[in-house]
Amino acid sequence: MIGSLRYRLLMWSALVLIGTVGGFAWFIHLSVLRSLEEELDGELEISAAALDATLRLFSGRGLIEDPAGSFGIGGRDEWAKDDRYPPARPVGMGKGKDSKGKDGKGKDKGEGEFMGNRRPPPMFPPRVWEQLYGELRLPPKSRISPEQYFGVWLADGHLLKGEGLPEGSKFPELEDGGVWFRRNGEYRELQILGPGRSVIMVGTPMEPVKRRLEPIDRNLVLAGLGIIGLGLLGQWWISRQIFKPLRAIAKTASGLSAKSFGGRIDTAKVDLELRDLAGVLNSTFDRLEKAFARQTSFTADASHELRTPLAVLRGQAELALSRPRENREYVKALQVCQTSAERMSDLVERLLLLARADADFPGMAPTLVDMTKLVVEVVAELPEPDSVEVATSRAVVWGDGVLLRQLVQNLVGNALKHGGRSVRVSIRTREGRVILKVRDKGPGIAAGHLDHIFDRFYRIDKARARADGGAGGTGLGLSICREIVLRHGGEINCQSIVGHETLFRVELPAFDESVENRRQ
Amino acid sequence: MRILVVEDERALRSLLVQALREDGHAVDWSEEGEDALHKALGTAYDLILLDVMLPGKDGWEILATLRRERATPVLFLTARDTVDDRVRGLDLGADDYLVKPFALVELLARVRALGRRRQGSGNPTIQLGSAVIDTNLRSVLRGGEAVALTAREYAILELLLSRRGEVITKTEIYEHVFDEQDDSLSNLVEVHISHLRKKLGKELIQTRRGYGYRVPAEGETPTEADEAGQDAP
Numbered sequence A: 001m002i003g004s005l006r007y008r009l010l011m012w013s014a015l016v017l018i019g020t021v022g023g024f025a026w027f028i029h030l031s032v033l034r035s036l037e038e039e040l041d042g043e044l045e046i047s048a049a050a051l052d053a054t055l056r057l058f059s060g061r062g063l064i065e066d067p068a069g070s071f072g073i074g075g076r077d078e079w080a081k082d083d084r085y086p087p088a089r090p091v092g093m094g095k096g097k098d099s100k101g102k103d104g105k106g107k108d109k110g111e112g113e114f115m116g117n118r119r120p121p122p123m124f125p126p127r128v129w130e131q132l133y134g135e136l137r138l139p140p141k142s143r144i145s146p147e148q149y150f151g152v153w154l155a156d157g158h159l160l161k162g163e164g165l166p167e168g169s170k171f172p173e174l175e176d177g178g179v180w181f182r183r184n185g186e187y188r189e190l191q192i193l194g195p196g197r198s199v200i201m202v203g204t205p206m207e208p209v210k211r212r213l214e215p216i217d218r219n220l221v222l223a224g225l226g227i228i229g230l231g232l233l234g235q236w237w238i239s240r241q242i243f244k245p246l247r248a249i250a251k252t253a254s255g256l257s258a259k260s261f262g263g264r265i266d267t268a269k270v271d272l273e274l275r276d277l278a279g280v281l282n283s284t285f286d287r288l289e290k291a292f293a294r295q296t297s298f299t300a301d302a303s304h305e306l307r308t309p310l311a312v313l314r315g316q317a318e319l320a321l322s323r324p325r326e327n328r329e330y331v332k333a334l335q336v337c338q339t340s341a342e343r344m345s346d347l348v349e350r351l352l353l354l355a356r357a358d359a360d361f362p363g364m365a366p367t368l369v370d371m372t373k374l375v376v377e378v379v380a381e382l383p384e385p386d387s388v389e390v391a392t393s394r395a396v397v398w399g400d401g402v403l404l405r406q407l408v409q410n411l412v413g414n415a416l417k418h419g420g421r422s423v424r425v426s427i428r429t430r431e432g433r434v435i436l437k438v439r440d441k442g443p444g445i446a447a448g449h450l451d452h453i454f455d456r457f458y459r460i461d462k463a464r465a466r467a468d469g470g471a472g473g474t475g476l477g478l479s480i481c482r483e484i485v486l487r488h489g490g491e492i493n494c495q496s497i498v499g500h501e502t503l504f505r506v507e508l509p510a511f512d513e514s515v516e517n518r519r520q
Numbered sequence B: 001m002r003i004l005v006v007e008d009e010r011a012l013r014s015l016l017v018q019a020l021r022e023d024g025h026a027v028d029w030s031e032e033g034e035d036a037l038h039k040a041l042g043t044a045y046d047l048i049l050l051d052v053m054l055p056g057k058d059g060w061e062i063l064a065t066l067r068r069e070r071a072t073p074v075l076f077l078t079a080r081d082t083v084d085d086r087v088r089g090l091d092l093g094a095d096d097y098l099v100k101p102f103a104l105v106e107l108l109a110r111v112r113a114l115g116r117r118r119q120g121s122g123n124p125t126i127q128l129g130s131a132v133i134d135t136n137l138r139s140v141l142r143g144g145e146a147v148a149l150t151a152r153e154y155a156i157l158e159l160l161l162s163r164r165g166e167v168i169t170k171t172e173i174y175e176h177v178f179d180e181q182d183d184s185l186s187n188l189v190e191v192h193i194s195h196l197r198k199k200l201g202k203e204l205i206q207t208r209r210g211y212g213y214r215v216p217a218e219g220e221t222p223t224e225a226d227e228a229g230q231d232a233p
Helices: A005-060 A075-081 A096-101 A103-113 A126-135 A207-255 A272-321 A327-358 A371-380 A401-419 A462-467 A477-487 A513-519 B010-022 B033-042 B059-067 B083-092 B104-119 B151-162 B170-177 B188-200
Strands: A149-153 A159-163 A179-184 A187-193 A199-205 A367-370 A388-392 A396-399 A423-430 A433-440 A491-497 A501-509 B002-006 B026-030 B047-051 B074-078 B096-099 B125-128 B131-134 B139-142 B145-147 B206-208 B212-214
Touching (some): A005 A126, A005 A149, A005 A179, A005 A187, A005 A199, A126 A159, A207 A272, A272 A327, A272 B104, A327 A477, A327 B010, A367 A371, A367 A401, A371 A388, A371 A401, A371 A423, A401 A423, A401 A433, A401 A477, A401 A501, A477 A491, B002 B033, B010 B026, B033 B059, B047 B104, B059 B083, B074 B083, B074 B104, B083 B096, B096 B104, B104 B151, B131 B151, B151 B170, B170 B188, B170 B212
Parallel strands (some): A388 A423, B002 B047, B074 B096
Antiparallel strands (some): A179 A187, A187 A199, A367 A396, A433 A501, B125 B131, B131 B139, B139 B145, B206 B212
16 A cells, blocks of 8 residues: 555645645634634723723712822822822812711722722722712623623722622733733733723633634534545545556556567557657567567577487487498488587587677676787688788787687688688778778678678578588577677678678777876 | 478488388478479378478478468478467468477377378278288288388388279379389389289289279278289289
């Protein structure tokens, strides 16, 4: 599964889908949360504004005279100095009696309704206080924050009124004027500076927001999963479509076998993106087919060439032994056997050499080879050295002496076989190339054969070659020559004029002696 | 039997020719496709041994062309041993297929078997009067005693036996028993027939004057009828 391209494709697209859909859902979640919070904040602001307005109303009605329009113009410092008299005192002087008169009552009431310091501050007349206390309340019906609470503190930290304050709420220390939103655990709170540096705090639990968010989140998750599922399904289908042409190509390729190389991928039907691949595959199939055909015919030829002398060897021995014979008949039979065995061993040697050539001549031992000397030696070893005319000048190559000797032997032997007594061999160096020419005045090679003479087992005159009982050669000599030349980085070609002459020309890279001299 | 050997490898060809001749057959040979086809079409061979890889026309071509005119049995002799090659050869009309290198005795046995099949009898032992002929051993027993026949005599006897009851002309005998290298002196057949009669009994080989010779069909009682006993027509 892991190894499957399609599986990986699906996995990756699943990851991308989950990332995208998840991210989008998260964004929606945050947006909704934010807008809910803004709405919530709006409601808190309305509530705070209402409380602020109430406070201002009372300060405006002159109950608490404040030229600056706020409580405690003297600041908290003065409140702190004089505990008994709040800084509003000069303002509230005229109404001091009223305030005093109701003091006891308000006090009692305050004590009854509120805990701790929630009783009227000393400077408020109890009646006004009562009225203010009654007026300080939240506006009705908040949409998403029905459970609002609030607290109003005077500048000295005295809690004027608190309603539903969560446990542990205390005088909010405001650093500066303005509007402050903050999160207080599970609550969201808004604090504003009211008149007379009083502090109004309105809060609400976040619970309702979460409750409203819950169904939205649930729907988002469901929709997200649905989209991912559909997306994967689509991706699965798409990947099928993508791999369909590949599967078709694979089917064509697997239909090819050693027996039939017929099928090819129809590039016209293949998608544009795969056309190159199909073309490459097709040309590979072509090459394979050719190589395979070559190999098959080589194997067939090799087996034919080996089996025929083997059949002679076996049949001749059987025939000779089938009845008593004269001595001279035995001698003749043994001679035939010998010839066949020689031909077979010659053939086996050449086949092995070609096999080595196909493996790039393992164990090839390049040294400096004096080609001039080599040519002279090869000619001298011939049964009739005088029949070959030799022209030499200095020629040195870097190569395998044994293989190069074989090359020269094959070419000269070939020329002698076809060219009779008029063979000319020349070797020289020219422009960094060693050029070996072997020319014979034989019957020549027709143009139709020239292209094939280096092919394995190719014979121009098959009848004569085999009728000669092996002397006609194996049909491998020139193939071997070509392999040797190619492995030495050279070229070999043949030109022929029918009825006149044949010329084999070998070019090998000359060994650059000047480079070697400089190195030493 | 008269056999044509088509093989371009000289050593193998001469060995085949020698082996077949020693086995009592009349053998012609050819080393090249065109020539082989010419011979095969021109002579009523009993069997052709055909190599596949030949200069000129190859074995497949020769067989395909030959089959349009003649039903001469063909034994393919080749180094090509794949199943495809065998199937192709047999489908083209070859009667047998032998892969090189082969055992000479096997080749000779197959040649004999093809000869028998041509005669329409798979039985290698033939009863003729008091004589029993074993076509495998190429031996003749008369009354339990071995009769020594020369290869030619035996070949003529075999030819007569191959079409029992029918008259075989002297020309046919020449064509099937002697090869190109034999001297076709006209009286040679008569000499061989006379020797056969001496060895097997006069009544077994009858002469139809002006036509040829016959041996009595199976079940037919050999009689000294007609010109039997007279050596020359």
